[in-house]
Amino acid sequence: MPSVPKPDQATANHALRLMLRERSIMSALVAFHRGTGDVFRLSLPGFSPIIVASPDANRFVLVTAKDNFAWRTEGDPVAQLLGHGMLVEDGAVHDDARALANPLLHKRAIGGYLATMSALTDRAIAGWADEAVLDMAVEMRRITLNIVMKTLFEVDFAPEIARLWNPLLRLLRFISPGWWMVLPGIPQPGVARARALFDEYLYRIIRARREMPQGEDLLGVLVRTPGLRDEQVRDQVMTMIVAGHDTIAALLSWAVYVLSQRQDIQAQARDEVRAVLGDAAPDMAALGKLTYLGCVVDETLRLYPPAHLGNRRVVEPTNFNGYAFEAGERLGYSIYLSHRHPEFWDAPEDFKPERFLESHEAFSFVPFGGGERTCIGMNYALYEAKVVLARLLQKVDLLPVPGAVRQSMMVTLQPKARGGGAFVRVQCR
Numbered sequence: 001m002p003s004v005p006k007p008d009q010a011t012a013n014h015a016l017r018l019m020l021r022e023r024s025i026m027s028a029l030v031a032f033h034r035g036t037g038d039v040f041r042l043s044l045p046g047f048s049p050i051i052v053a054s055p056d057a058n059r060f061v062l063v064t065a066k067d068n069f070a071w072r073t074e075g076d077p078v079a080q081l082l083g084h085g086m087l088v089e090d091g092a093v094h095d096d097a098r099a100l101a102n103p104l105l106h107k108r109a110i111g112g113y114l115a116t117m118s119a120l121t122d123r124a125i126a127g128w129a130d131e132a133v134l135d136m137a138v139e140m141r142r143i144t145l146n147i148v149m150k151t152l153f154e155v156d157f158a159p160e161i162a163r164l165w166n167p168l169l170r171l172l173r174f175i176s177p178g179w180w181m182v183l184p185g186i187p188q189p190g191v192a193r194a195r196a197l198f199d200e201y202l203y204r205i206i207r208a209r210r211e212m213p214q215g216e217d218l219l220g221v222l223v224r225t226p227g228l229r230d231e232q233v234r235d236q237v238m239t240m241i242v243a244g245h246d247t248i249a250a251l252l253s254w255a256v257y258v259l260s261q262r263q264d265i266q267a268q269a270r271d272e273v274r275a276v277l278g279d280a281a282p283d284m285a286a287l288g289k290l291t292y293l294g295c296v297v298d299e300t301l302r303l304y305p306p307a308h309l310g311n312r313r314v315v316e317p318t319n320f321n322g323y324a325f326e327a328g329e330r331l332g333y334s335i336y337l338s339h340r341h342p343e344f345w346d347a348p349e350d351f352k353p354e355r356f357l358e359s360h361e362a363f364s365f366v367p368f369g370g371g372e373r374t375c376i377g378m379n380y381a382l383y384e385a386k387v388v389l390a391r392l393l394q395k396v397d398l399l400p401v402p403g404a405v406r407q408s409m410m411v412t413l414q415p416k417a418r419g420g421g422a423f424v425r426v427q428c429r
Contacts (some may be wrong), residue, residue, distance in 0.1 A: 001324045004041040004050050008187035011035030025177075026308070026336060033337045039377035047181045052320065054374035055344060055363040060320050061333045062363070062371040067284040069331060075184065077177040081195070085239025086376070097236055098376055100225060104152060105380050110308075111284045113151040113380075120146045125364065125395050130197035130428040133401055134279050137414060137421020140252040141245065143388060147246040153219040153237065155205055164201060167194035173244060175412040177407045181345040236379060238320045240377075242411070247306040248381050250412035252388055254304040255296060257405060257415055257422035258351055259389075260398040265353060269293050270393040279394060287386050293393075297354035297385045301339075301367035303351060306412035308336040309419050310369060335366055336413065 005200070007015065015031035029051070032040055038054040052061065061069060070090050072079055086097035088137050094163040105107060128134060145168075149157035174191045207230070209215070209223045209258070218240065222233045226427045259266040271293045276282075310333040311365065314403045325331060340348040344364040345357070368375035376382075408416035415422035 001319065001322060004039055005036050006041050006043050007032045007036045022406060025409050026033075026407045026413070029337060030340065033334070034342075044181070046184075047330075048334050050323075050325060051334050051337075052259055052331050053334040054341060055338065055361050056334075057320065057367050058333055058338055058363040061310065061331065062366070062369060062373070065318050065320075066306065066371055066373075067183035068314065068316040068318040068325075070315045073163050073311075073313050075332075076187075077180055080244065081171055081175050082239045082319070085235040085236035086099040087243055088240045094373075098222055101218060101240070101376060103420065104216075104221065106375055107284075107379055110380055110383050113147075113288075114283060114383070114387060115281065116150050117384055118391055119374075120150065121388045121391040122281075122295050122395075124389065128396070128426050128428065131425065133423055135422065136256045136424050137176060137249070137253045138190045140256065140388075141249040142162055143170060143209075144245040144249040144384070145241075145250065147239060150246075152217055152240055153205065154215050154217045154243065155219070157277045158203060159281055164198060167197045170194035171198060172242070175242075180233075186344050190385060194405075198238075199234065203230060204236055206233050206237070220411050238295050242401065243375075243404070244377055244380070246382055247377075247411050250304070250306040250414055251300055251385055253415050255376065255389060256392065256411075258300060259296070260424040261346060262351065265279060265296065265351070266393070266398060269296055269389070273390050273393045277390060277394065282390050284383075287383060287390075290386055290390065291357075292380075293386055293389060295356040297389070298356040299351055299353040302345075302365060303349075304407065304413050304415075305335045305367045306340055307367065307369070308409065308413040309334055338364060350357070386407065395429055397427040397429070399427060401425055 002376060011031060011329050014035065015028035017028040019025060019030050021027075032042075032051070039050065039052050041048055041050050052058075071094075072088050072090055076088075081086050084093060086094050087102065089097065116320060121143055124139060124146075128139075145161060146157050149155045170190050171194050174188055174194075180186055180188075205219070206223065209219050210230075213223050215221060218235065219233075222228060222236055259269065269292055272290060276286050276289045280286075311330045312333070314327050314329045314331055317327050318325050339345070341364065342348050344361045346352075368378040368381075403417050403423065405415045405417045405422055408414045417423060
């Protein structure tokens with residue numbers, strides 16, 4: 001059986017030139033994929049994961065051979081930070097945690113969150129000055145943090161957000177791809193203090209809820225679950241904070257930036273929002289009628305998937321397309337590359353929302369994974385994104401700001417520009 005191929009020297013040189021020119025690792029991955037194929041191995045000192053990128057590969061990892069792969073890798077920063085949160089667990093531990101959270105993320109529950117999502121978005125917009133140039137990576141993170149804390153944990157995070165902002169960003173950098181992949185155990189200055197500050201806050205809200213264990217929110221459910229210690233509740237809460245705000249913040253940052261750059265798309269989306277909503281805040285029925293806005297969200301997820309790489313560990317030897325994957329190896333299914341695969345997407349680098357008015361190849365579009373472990377927060381994220389974007393389109397015009405924006409591989413795929421993330425000028429209505 002042949003070895004998993006590595007990019008040849010010509011492909012590697014081309015990838016390096018692209019990466020230096022565009023200042024993005026994602027450009028290098030595209031070059032590796034185009035030059036080597038749907039299965040290839042990265043070759044770094046001490047770190048040589050296999051990357052797969054195609055609808056068939058996604059189906060294989062997520063469904064067909066899912067039991068041959070594990071999510072958890074002991075010692076990885078994400079496992080250190082999230083502890084035994086559902087995102088980094090396998091088997092019954094994951095299933096039990098998912099069963100607790102699932103009712104709070106079902107469509108029926110999400111309908112009860114919409115007013116809060118609108119109100120917190122409105123509160124943020126009210127603080128924007130007319131003609132202000134804003135970093136939407138910051139603004140969308142602030143909105144999504146406040147939303148996840150209020151809807152899932154019934155906590156007003158606004159009084160704490162300034163104090164805990166930098167510690168949270170430090171923790172997100174800690175679990176992002178970095179030198180730890182090739183230099184395990186590399187010192188991580190500031191992480192211990194950031195974690196201590198954030199954990200102090202988490203344990204404080206957990207203790208407060210144990211004293212008054214009312215409420216049908218997720219925190220109330222967790223503290224009332226027999227046998228769950230504070231440490232276990234903390235792990236689930238931390239997981240939902242990270243996964244429930246960072247992914248949606250990245251999606252919204254890119255969506256708002258694209259809308260500012262593409263006035264034609266912004267105008268069409270605004271016309272639809274006006275026709276469906278007028279000035280009213282959206283409810284579930286109205287959100288279902290925002291078809292074109294949904295296409296904008298999907299196209300943003302296609303080109304800029306927040307979860308750009310699905311990370312797995314091979315636990316049972318298996319093979320795919322004639323290549324052997326040995327136990328212990330790291331395997332990544334590249335959502336980013338699948339979403340830009342030229343065999344399955346017409347003009348894959350172009351932003352064309354209307355493409356989602358038609359069907360596409362199964363497993364070619366997997367922004368939330370697939371199979372039994374499809375992201376539990378998928379519906380929550382999609383509804384929140386439409387609420388926030390609808391309120392923005394009702395209240396402000398989004399105008400472009402000069403300057404290049406590149407793709408930065410953090411925990412999620414983030415926009416990155418000189419001095420910040422994604423700058424947009426807002427004109428208040």
